[in-house]
Amino acid sequence: MRDPSVLVITGTRKGIGRHLAEHYCGIGDVVVGCSREASEWGHPSYLHHCLDVREEADVKKMFLDVARRFGRLDGLINNAGVASMNHSLLTPLSTARNLVETNFLGTFLFCREAAKLMKRKSLGRIVNFASVATKLNLEGEAIYASTKAAVESLTRILARELAPYGITVNAVAPTPVQTDLIRAVPQEKIDALIARQAIRRFAEFRDVVNVVAAENLQVTEQSRVQCVPEQQETGLVT
Numbered sequence: 001m002r003d004p005s006v007l008v009i010t011g012t013r014k015g016i017g018r019h020l021a022e023h024y025c026g027i028g029d030v031v032v033g034c035s036r037e038a039s040e041w042g043h044p045s046y047l048h049h050c051l052d053v054r055e056e057a058d059v060k061k062m063f064l065d066v067a068r069r070f071g072r073l074d075g076l077i078n079n080a081g082v083a084s085m086n087h088s089l090l091t092p093l094s095t096a097r098n099l100v101e102t103n104f105l106g107t108f109l110f111c112r113e114a115a116k117l118m119k120r121k122s123l124g125r126i127v128n129f130a131s132v133a134t135k136l137n138l139e140g141e142a143i144y145a146s147t148k149a150a151v152e153s154l155t156r157i158l159a160r161e162l163a164p165y166g167i168t169v170n171a172v173a174p175t176p177v178q179t180d181l182i183r184a185v186p187q188e189k190i191d192a193l194i195a196r197q198a199i200r201r202f203a204e205f206r207d208v209v210n211v212v213a214a215e216n217l218q219v220t221e222q223s224r225v226q227c228v229p230e231q232q233e234t235g236l237v238t
């Protein structure tokens with residue numbers, strides 16, 4: 001039997017983040033999750049922090065708690081995110097700022113703090129959440145898609161910066177999944193988007209879990225040796 005991995009997953013109250021957390025708890029790992037509101041579910045190997053990923057002091061406190069409790073961190077999934085579907089001319093600065101701070105700066109903060117902890121063991125996996133909205137240049141998603149483009153860039157550069165410490169950094173860019181995030185998107189827009197996909201249906205939670213699981217968050221010395229050169233080349237899984 002393998003030792004349980006210690007994973008931090010952001011945005012675990014609901015949606016994709018909750019499914020990822022339940023998946024990893026279900027296969028015996030320890031998950032430390034977070035969201036602004038209290039958790040709507042529980043598991044003996046799940047620990048929830050109520051925090052906003054935009055708040056540096058609270059993020060640092062969470063990692064201090066992980067360090068004190070477990071002394072290590074094996075994986076980070078930067079899933080927390082917000083969206084706002086609107087024409088650019090109708091987008092208030094406050095909305096744009098919230099998207100940038102949550103999707104991009106939140107991801108940066110968690111990568112930075114996680115890497116400091118992973119560095120102790122020269123071992124770690126980071127998976128960031130991008131979106132298909134970036135590649136498709138979707139109208140009405142200018143700010144959202146831009147924040148995810150920034151996440152892609154951050155991922156590629158961090159993959160290089162953190163490789164010497166045995167830490168891999170990759171991103172997943174899902175197609176639409178039926179969650180609260182896309183509830184406000186008009187049905188005809190969703191239909192048009194799905195019509196452009198090779199597989200013409202919503203992605204299901206298990207599709208996303210399968211791609212993230214391929215990143216092998218259960219790190220071992222062996223997988224480190226195999227994965228580091230590979231992520232230098234790709235840095236991005238879509």
Ligand SMILES: NC(=O)c1ccc[n+]([C@@H]2O[C@H](COP(=O)([O-])OP(=O)(O)OC[C@H]3O[C@@H](n4cnc5c(N)ncnc54)[C@H](OP(=O)(O)O)[C@@H]3O)[C@@H](O)[C@H]2O)c1
Binds near residue numbers: 010011053082175
């Ligand atoms: N659904 C899709 O079609 C789709 C497609 C491509 C990419 N994605 C990406 O997948 C990720 C998850 O999306 P989802 O569809 O699962 O969204 P969701 O159902 O709206 O869930 C978002 C999660 O993030 C948390 N969250 C939001 N802002 C936060 C903040 N400032 N601090 C801490 N936690 C925060 C939310 O909890 P609280 O409200 O309690 O904070 C919630 O648990 C996002 O990064 C999204 O951009 C989604």
